[in-house]
Amino acid sequence: MKKQFVMGNEAIALGAIAAGVNVVAGYPGTPSTEVLETIAKNNDGSIYVEWSINEKAGMEVAAGAAYTGARAMVTMKQVGLNVAADPLMSLEYVGIKGGMVVMVADDPGPISSQTEQDTRTFSRFSKLPLFDPSSVQEAYEMIQDAFDYSEEYHTPVFFRSTTRVCHGYASIDIKKKEEYYINKIEGFVKDSSKWVIFPRLSFNAHRNIENRNTKLSDEFSEYSRNYIIPSAGKHKALRKGIATHGISYEYTMENQEAGNEIKLLKISTPYPFPEKLALEFLEGLDEVLCIEELDPVIERELIYICGKYNLSVKISGKQDGYIALSGENSVESVKTAIDKFLGRVDEEACLDMLDEEVPELPIRPPVLCAGCPHRGAFYSVKQAMKGKKTIYCGDIGCYTLGNAMPLDMVDTCLCMGAGINIAQGVGHVEPDTTCFAFVGDSTFFAAGITGVVNAYYNQANMVLCVLDNSTTAMTGHQPHPGTGRTMMGDVVTKVSIEKILRAIGLEVVETVDPLILEESVECVKRVAAKPGVKAIIFKSPCIAITKPKGSVTIDKDKCINCKKCISQLGCPGIVIVDGKPSIDKSLCVGCKLCTSVCPVDAISSEVM
Amino acid sequence: MNKNILLCGVGGQGTVLASKIMAAAAMNKGIPVMTAETIGMAQRGGSVFSHLRMGEAAHSPLIPKGKADIILGFEPAETVRMLPYLKKDGVVIVNSRAVMPVTAALKNSDYNGKEMIDYLKKKVDKLIIVDSDKAAEYLGSAKVTNIVLLSAAIRSGELGLLKEDIKQAIIYKVPERFHELNFKALDYLDC
Numbered sequence A: 001m002k003k004q005f006v007m008g009n010e011a012i013a014l015g016a017i018a019a020g021v022n023v024v025a026g027y028p029g030t031p032s033t034e035v036l037e038t039i040a041k042n043n044d045g046s047i048y049v050e051w052s053i054n055e056k057a058g059m060e061v062a063a064g065a066a067y068t069g070a071r072a073m074v075t076m077k078q079v080g081l082n083v084a085a086d087p088l089m090s091l092e093y094v095g096i097k098g099g100m101v102v103m104v105a106d107d108p109g110p111i112s113s114q115t116e117q118d119t120r121t122f123s124r125f126s127k128l129p130l131f132d133p134s135s136v137q138e139a140y141e142m143i144q145d146a147f148d149y150s151e152e153y154h155t156p157v158f159f160r161s162t163t164r165v166c167h168g169y170a171s172i173d174i175k176k177k178e179e180y181y182i183n184k185i186e187g188f189v190k191d192s193s194k195w196v197i198f199p200r201l202s203f204n205a206h207r208n209i210e211n212r213n214t215k216l217s218d219e220f221s222e223y224s225r226n227y228i229i230p231s232a233g234k235h236k237a238l239r240k241g242i243a244t245h246g247i248s249y250e251y252t253m254e255n256q257e258a259g260n261e262i263k264l265l266k267i268s269t270p271y272p273f274p275e276k277l278a279l280e281f282l283e284g285l286d287e288v289l290c291i292e293e294l295d296p297v298i299e300r301e302l303i304y305i306c307g308k309y310n311l312s313v314k315i316s317g318k319q320d321g322y323i324a325l326s327g328e329n330s331v332e333s334v335k336t337a338i339d340k341f342l343g344r345v346d347e348e349a350c351l352d353m354l355d356e357e358v359p360e361l362p363i364r365p366p367v368l369c370a371g372c373p374h375r376g377a378f379y380s381v382k383q384a385m386k387g388k389k390t391i392y393c394g395d396i397g398c399y400t401l402g403n404a405m406p407l408d409m410v411d412t413c414l415c416m417g418a419g420i421n422i423a424q425g426v427g428h429v430e431p432d433t434t435c436f437a438f439v440g441d442s443t444f445f446a447a448g449i450t451g452v453v454n455a456y457y458n459q460a461n462m463v464l465c466v467l468d469n470s471t472t473a474m475t476g477h478q479p480h481p482g483t484g485r486t487m488m489g490d491v492v493t494k495v496s497i498e499k500i501l502r503a504i505g506l507e508v509v510e511t512v513d514p515l516i517l518e519e520s521v522e523c524v525k526r527v528a529a530k531p532g533v534k535a536i537i538f539k540s541p542c543i544a545i546t547k548p549k550g551s552v553t554i555d556k557d558k559c560i561n562c563k564k565c566i567s568q569l570g571c572p573g574i575v576i577v578d579g580k581p582s583i584d585k586s587l588c589v590g591c592k593l594c595t596s597v598c599p600v601d602a603i604s605s606e607v608m
Numbered sequence B: 001m002n003k004n005i006l007l008c009g010v011g012g013q014g015t016v017l018a019s020k021i022m023a024a025a026a027m028n029k030g031i032p033v034m035t036a037e038t039i040g041m042a043q044r045g046g047s048v049f050s051h052l053r054m055g056e057a058a059h060s061p062l063i064p065k066g067k068a069d070i071i072l073g074f075e076p077a078e079t080v081r082m083l084p085y086l087k088k089d090g091v092v093i094v095n096s097r098a099v100m101p102v103t104a105a106l107k108n109s110d111y112n113g114k115e116m117i118d119y120l121k122k123k124v125d126k127l128i129i130v131d132s133d134k135a136a137e138y139l140g141s142a143k144v145t146n147i148v149l150l151s152a153a154i155r156s157g158e159l160g161l162l163k164e165d166i167k168q169a170i171i172y173k174v175p176e177r178f179h180e181l182n183f184k185a186l187d188y189l190d191c
Helices: A008-018 A034-041 A055-067 A078-083 A085-094 A119-126 A136-153 A199-222 A246-254 A275-282 A297-308 A331-342 A373-384 A398-403 A418-429 A441-457 A497-504 A517-528 A564-569 A593-597 B015-028 B076-081 B102-106 B114-123 B132-139 B145-156 B163-173 B176-190
Strands: A002-007 A023-026 A048-051 A072-077 A100-106 A157-162 A168-174 A227-229 A240-244 A263-266 A287-291 A314-316 A390-393 A434-440 A462-468 A509-512 A533-539 A550-554 A574-577 A580-583 A603-607 B003-010 B033-037 B047-054 B068-073 B086-095 B126-130
Touching: A002 A008, A002 A136, A002 B015, A008 A034, A008 A100, A008 A136, A008 A157, A008 A168, A023 A034, A023 A055, A034 A048, A034 A072, A048 A055, A055 A072, A055 A078, A055 A085, A055 A100, A072 A078, A078 A085, A078 A100, A078 A119, A085 A119, A085 A199, A100 A119, A100 A136, A119 A157, A119 A297, A136 A157, A136 A168, A136 A199, A157 A246, A168 B015, A199 A275, A227 A275, A240 A246, A240 A275, A240 A297, A240 A331, A246 A287, A246 A331, A263 A275, A275 A297, A287 A297, A287 A331, A297 A314, A373 A398, A373 A434, A373 A462, A373 A517, A373 A533, A373 A564, A373 A593, A390 A418, A398 A434, A418 A434, A418 A441, A418 A462, A434 A441, A441 A462, A441 A497, A441 A533, A462 A497, A462 A517, A497 A509, A497 A533, A509 A517, A517 A533, A517 A593, A550 A580, A564 A574, A564 A593, A564 B102, A574 B102, A593 A603, B003 B015, B003 B076, B003 B086, B015 B033, B015 B047, B015 B145, B015 B163, B068 B076, B068 B145, B076 B086, B076 B114, B086 B114, B086 B145, B114 B126, B126 B145, B132 B145, B132 B176, B145 B163, B145 B176, B163 B176
Parallel strands: A023 A048, A023 A072, A072 A100, A100 A157, A240 A263, A240 A287, A287 A314, A390 A434, A434 A462, A462 A533, A509 A533, B003 B068, B068 B086, B086 B126
Antiparallel strands: A002 A168, A168 B033, A227 A263, A550 A603, A574 A580, B003 B047, B033 B047
């Protein structure tokens, strides 16, 4: 063992390596991304690691590997699980040979996601066992348990974590290389009665899964990471208890007093639920408070158990207002809930220091970076389509931020790749609307191509704008098929977006630099006037992966203070100093878009 | 030793590295550390924070309200925003340089942070104001503002870490070609 200061996601990755993982696939998505990146960074060459084209592909690659007896892991965020649901639902019926962990990061808040879905609920639906760690150290250890259970029961298992565990850092004990598990791979053994899914197989498998999960429920009652903390000290005779999980367990512990603990049930495997352990916990209690984030999973299980065994214990939590129905918990919110549950009044309640005298605090919504090429693309389309009836269907990525004022260029955003098909749907109903769909390069590969085929086949009328910044920017610059690099470090042939579009059949496909405003505007006008499905590829690299081109300056004498540079572009690099626009040199990268907007040519560029 | 340090600012100001350096310094002394920070969409010009908890007492990486020993504020308004986390008699170190958000520029506001600093002066007894523009001019770089602020935390005596601890951590966490600049930044407030 040695001490290392790691992020939760790094701990999960290092734990998987210690468990002898052989194949890791995934698709980037906050807060899951660093798991796969850490595997790649610590790969001694013996592990196959890939960023897959999307979560479905990753799930299938991992499944194939696990069929051979390899230990496999697939990583994604919670919404990615929806994309991978199809193979996973069937895979649970077929089963696996080598241990397979489906690592999913949930995002209570949500902090950077479309939904607050709970993978614990998905685990009941899909019947996969689930592991839910509370801390960075526990994540490191528990992922190794997850591989063992998966292999023993021939089922993929979920390893589900949430943002505060994924992105929290802690100094933890990790194994030395000599202590790693080494997995021996038997290889794929042909057996069509096992690996080919047919109704007969599914019927038998369904029964076996139900029986197995009943057995697992018993086994999980003995699992060391599901446990009861007995009541102590002044709470010894208290007939009240707390049931909790994940980061909420740590928030609860923060509110427990050493020596005076309230009886507590910690659940690390909410499915199959450790029923026997729960019964032991409920013994001698009149009331239980369930402290959970997202869905009331433990709360429902306990209500079910009380019904099943005819126990008269009042179960509280989300349904009766102790815990918020949405958003994440905090040390404070958990404290408030416990105080209410115990009928306790806190005399030391922290007074909010922000009184009525506090000056108005500026709001800082996330914005496109200074010099972001997406700003040029959105502004060009906006200028070109002035006065026309349009809809701008957005998608998932940095460019969702094109919705902010003053650009205001995202009318819809649903999920990965949806914008392309939504634009078609609107167009079929409103033929007089020019329908635009904006999609990033990585999203195009992940979920956009079938939408374009659909549009072309069904004779839609739309303009596809691919915002190609040569990276997966929002999640931290991962490579994708268009970048010509893989996660194994290989340089490969780039997949050309233009060639794909032409191969589908699109006749109009133009590529333009979005930071050259005039050319860009002309291009949009020209392309939008054509019939059918047509595409513009706005090509310019993300500013975070290129060197700044210098910066611009505003000539104070020439400036007429019309503030058009600010009101048109909303670039964070242009600020107001002493009532006049001024360039923040620490942010400006010299994209020069503002020089095209200034009506009096007061902005000029300094080359570095 | 149990210490809660809250770092706050605007995306891109170097809060994360400062927190990493302190964590490394604590680790070197065998003190358990936990941190949590803003990652993802909010980093794009949004308000960012980094919670740092040293010692055995912490269970979760997030500092409860009213429990921060020090707030290390990289921007005046962001520092005011985080004030509810400060404990009674806690120390606030604030950079006087304001970062104007796009929303303020659009509204024609000339937000410059002065009223935020005035508010902090009224509310916080142990307030240390750092002029990062002046420091950057002297040091020839604005990139080490985080280290200047960190050195103010050391000087306050509330951090529980010494200059030498931080120096060792810089050697460990920062590429060698930047060591000299970082050391100079660490000494800036002493000269």
